[in-house]
Amino acid sequence: MIGRAVSRVDGPLKVTGGARYAYERQDFGRAAVGFILGASVAKGRIVRLDTAAAERAPGVLHVMTHWNAPAQGPRDGSLPDQFGRPWPVLQGERVSWFGQPVALVVAETFEQARSAAALIDAAYETEAGAFDLASHAHLAYAPRTAAVGLATDSVLGDLDAAMASADVTIDQNYTTPAHFAQPMEPQSCLAHWVGDDLHVRPSAQGVAGARMALARTIRIPRERVHVDTAFVGGGFGSKLRVHEEAVFAALAARVIARAVKVAQTRRQVFTITGRRPETIQRVRLAASRDGRLTGVGHDVNMQGTSREEFVEQTATVLRSLYAAPNRLTRHRVTDLDVGLGEAVRGPGELPGLLAVESAMDELAHELGLDPIELRILNEPERDPERNVPFSERRLVECMREGAARFGWSARAARPGSRREGDELIGIGMAAAIRMHFQGATRAAVHMGRDGRVVVRSDMTDIGTGTYTILAQVAADALGVPLARVTVELARSDLPPSPGSGGSWGASNSSNAVHRACESLKEKVFGSSNASGFGRADLTSVVSRRFPDGVEGEGSIVGMADDPNYRNFSQHTYGASFAEVAVNTVTGEVRLRRMLGVFAAGRIINSKTTRSQLLGGMIWGVSSALHEAAHVDPRYGNVVNGDLAEYVVPVHADIPAALEAVLLDGIDDKANPLGMKGVGELGVCGTGAAVANAVFNATGVRVRDFPITMDKLLAALPPAF
Amino acid sequence: MAPKDIDRRTILKSCGVLAMSVAAVGQPGRAEAQVQVAPQLGPPSIATRLTVNGQEVAFDLDARTTLLDVLREHLDLTGTKKGCDQGQCGACTVHVNGRRVNSCLTLAAMHDGDTVTTIEGLASPSGLHPLQRAFIERDGFQCGYCTPGQIMAAAAMLEEARRGAPSHATADLTAVLSLTDAEISERMSGNICRCAAYPNIVAAIRDAAEGGAA
Structure with missing residues (x-):
């Protein structure tokens, strides 16, 4: 059962429209509708907020502003559980970013709430703000840590000396824009109070975080918040925290004593929801003439805000990637008056590997070495900064397998040398590495007298396949058919998990479920022969001896409490290959084909895993060619804040010749099942593979992502 | 998690605040039930009659209400998704008189007498x-939120192709x-x-097209 290409068990619901997402739930009768009004300035204070007309408008039930908003817990960036931090709304007359919510209108219908919100007369006293990173980069400061508690800096040896004495060096700046996760389901929440208990149907990647954040914001005990987020229409980091929609729904539902639902409009998802910070990255590589790295350096300056620190772990990607005696990696943050930074898929890895793996390609070109050979030459035996062994290390295998499958040997080493009509053709590759994380997780498994199995965890399925893979894990461990297993997820009355996000959900919850199954078997058979039984044995013993069925509980500890994390450097690996055609007349880049080869330990479901990797690879393509949030440096607003102007890949951008290959394996140092995650892995390095293919096609190196026509066209050779 | 039955009778629920009448097509005499729940509020309402998934529905709603x-x-057919509400993502795709449309970009009142098919009406008994x-x-999906729109767009697209309608990709x-x-990718590019x-979506559409049953 483990490893099989099982179709999603929630597939029939999703293809028939039967899966109900937050805003669609009908749990509390007909809900009133809230509509958020955002500030039309980026920095300043509210000097007028006249809600009289809105309050008189047909159907309006309540208008909430900073004058009448209930007291809430203050924002507190020092709380270690980042996703459970309070998210207070309407905290006074200050405006700190463009689109900051200044009012909520609640009405009987959406049309009424929206039109009443437009009747609010708001005026602001504006102040000059700082909106673009480049002209404020000199104000950067060193944060205490990067995200996930990772070190701000790492220093080994003397990089400056290595750069000064090296045969060949690369010292380049790369820039990446702000990105927005933009899941297809906008951030939404339905809330209802029963006495002092708050019932919410948010769209959340983690139940525990949403519960804690709402409890702290609303100021009620955590036990009085009841969360259910059975279906989540994508998250990609942007639903790790609840936002204004959830807090507003909860506050308003209490005020009007009725269920309230609030969804961000798509344009609000570009202002209220956080962003991946814009970066300026300097990559330095020092190498001997034969291609051995003597020094590596990665300096990242990213935008932040003074409201709450978020330090994407962008400068960590090089720390375990290549061997070199002299090393320097540093995170710096420049506070601007923009929306909060938040995790967006491939946090750190996406922008970091775009820069680092582009630089490695530049070095290979300088040295006249094959890019894969350069990477193999600098393959470390142990983690080069922590000096511990790797739990497993399969980067070279990924590159070699990918090279053979993709036809890498056909690559023309000289850029710009392959031409087909008006098009220049090139291929490129990049390496991928992604830290594996582990979070404390519990699960329960129950087998009834009738042999039916129920798996319970508050873990979410945000499209990741959790419903399916946990059924597979339980069916495998208990020896029952998949159809006998029901998986209940994403409710706060179920055993807690850290949720989906950071590529750890599958492995956290699968291991907890696996152990719960072991514990169940132990209860049935005793500890002596928990293994070595037949399917008939377990179900028949349970049906004979356990009239109420039998329950097992299992857990996995967090990485800080797991000696394997101290003793081993744990990662997933990959290598991606891309072929592009660049039109010399228009500068348009078209992806022709792409391959990723990945190693992520044991795979529970080869079908859903491949899908997640392909999706990640397309995110990588997008980071190279498409996605960028453009902030007006005068007014601080995102000028392309919708799905027409914020360009994400559509069908026509992605060729059918896209493949993800998984190397078989088990990482026995990682956890009992030997598995790791893939949610981020497909994103890692894939953008650089595309960028390197563009260089191979044209000889033009664009270091300001994304590589758009305007940046390429000026540097391209004449078309004829 | 056990898949729940999709109850097409949910369509028969009244819309709540506003008046609405429902009649099942094909029933002799067209028995109608009129439910008046609350006084009408707001700007002019417009009486509209649609056939949705084979059932006739009549309502008298705020003129600003989109088909979506x-x-x-109001009909509790939440399989049709609101992704952007401005015609940019395709999650709200339904069929109106057999053609695919973004239901967020069209007011319900513009469709008096029209026939609408949603994802809930695509499967057969x-x-x-x-x-x-x-x-x-x-x-062909992960989170599933764009999926109804992708499937409804694909169903209409296959019919367009069968009629020989060209696309930008047609040489x-x-x-x-x-x-x-x-061709499939080009024709499906309105659905993000x-x-x-x-x-996987393209592969699924190819399979369905080759199966000839779509």
Whole structure:
């Protein structure tokens, strides 16, 4: 059962429209509708907020502003559980970013709430703000840590000396824009109070975080918040925290004593929801003439805000990637008056590997070495900064397998040398590495007298396949058919998990479920022969001896409490290959084909895993060619804040010749099942593979992502 | 998690605040039930009659109500999704008189007398539509939120292709249309999938098209 290409068990619901997402739930009768009004300035204070007309408008039930908003817990960036931090709304007359919510209108219908919100007369006293990173980069400061508690800096040896004495060096700046996760389901929440208990149907990647954040914001005990987020229409980091929609729904539902639902409009998802910070990255590589790295350096300056620190772990990607005696990696943050930074898929890895793996390609070109050979030459035996062994290390295998499958040997080493009509053709590759994380997780498994199995965890399925893979894990461990297993997820009355996000959900919850199954078997058979039984044995013993069925509980500890994390450097690996055609007349880049080869330990479901990797690879393509949030440096607003102007890949951008290959394996140092995650892995390095293919096609190196026509066209050779 | 039955009778629920009448098509005498729940509020309402998934519905709603919000908020047909509410993502795709439309971009009152098919109406009593089966088999979705729109767009697109309607990807306008992967991708580009299940969606549509049953 483990490893099989099982179709999603929630597939029939999703293809028939039967899966109900937050805003669609009908749990509390007909809900009133809230509509958020955002500030039309980026920095300043509210000097007028006249809600009289809105309050008189047909159907309006309540208008909430900073004058009448209930007291809430203050924002507190020092709380270690980042996703459970309070998210207070309407905290006074200050405006700190463009689109900051200044009012909520609640009405009987959406049309009424929206039109009443437009009747609010708001005026602001504006102040000059700082909106673009480049002209404020000199104000950067060193944060205490990067995200996930990772070190701000790492220093080994003397990089400056290595750069000064090296045969060949690369010292380049790369820039990446702000990105927005933009899941297809906008951030939404339905809330209802029963006495002092708050019932919410948010769209959340983690139940525990949403519960804690709402409890702290609303100021009620955590036990009085009841969360259910059975279906989540994508998250990609942007639903790790609840936002204004959830807090507003909860506050308003209490005020009007009725269920309230609030969804961000798509344009609000570009202002209220956080962003991946814009970066300026300097990559330095020092190498001997034969291609051995003597020094590596990665300096990242990213935008932040003074409201709450978020330090994407962008400068960590090089720390375990290549061997070199002299090393320097540093995170710096420049506070601007923009929306909060938040995790967006491939946090750190996406922008970091775009820069680092582009630089490695530049070095290979300088040295006249094959890019894969350069990477193999600098393959470390142990983690080069922590000096511990790797739990497993399969980067070279990924590159070699990918090279053979993709036809890498056909690559023309000289850029710009392959031409087909008006098009220049090139291929490129990049390496991928992604830290594996582990979070404390519990699960329960129950087998009834009738042999039916129920798996319970508050873990979410945000499209990741959790419903399916946990059924597979339980069916495998208990020896029952998949159809006998029901998986209940994403409710706060179920055993807690850290949720989906950071590529750890599958492995956290699968291991907890696996152990719960072991514990169940132990209860049935005793500890002596928990293994070595037949399917008939377990179900028949349970049906004979356990009239109420039998329950097992299992857990996995967090990485800080797991000696394997101290003793081993744990990662997933990959290598991606891309072929592009660049039109010399228009500068348009078209992806022709792409391959990723990945190693992520044991795979529970080869079908859903491949899908997640392909999706990640397309995110990588997008980071190279498409996605960028453009902030007006005068007014601080995102000028392309919708799905027409914020360009994400559509069908026509992605060729059918896209493949993800998984190397078989088990990482026995990682956890009992030997598995790791893939949610981020497909994103890692894939953008650089595309960028390197563009260089191979044209000889033009664009270091300001994304590589758009305007940046390429000026540097391209004449078309004829 | 056990799949729940999709109850098409949910369509018969009254819309709540506003007046609405429902009649089942094909029933002799067209017995109608009129429910008046609350006084009408706001700007002019417009009496509109639609046939949704084979059932006739009549309502008298706020003129600003989009077809999408009638389906989701008043008929409880939440399979049609609101992704952007401005015609940019395709999650709200339904069929109106057999053609695919973004239901967020069109007011319900503009469709008096029209026939609407949503994802809830695509399967037949005998089982899932071939596209629905192919999407499951090919894993043509992850989070599932764009999926109803993708499937409804694909169903209409296959019909367009069958009629020989050309697209930007059609090289020869005089030849018999061949539904290549490039044609499928071009014709499906109004439907964004942020999970980026594109290769699997194209494979699913190809399977359904080759099966000839779509």
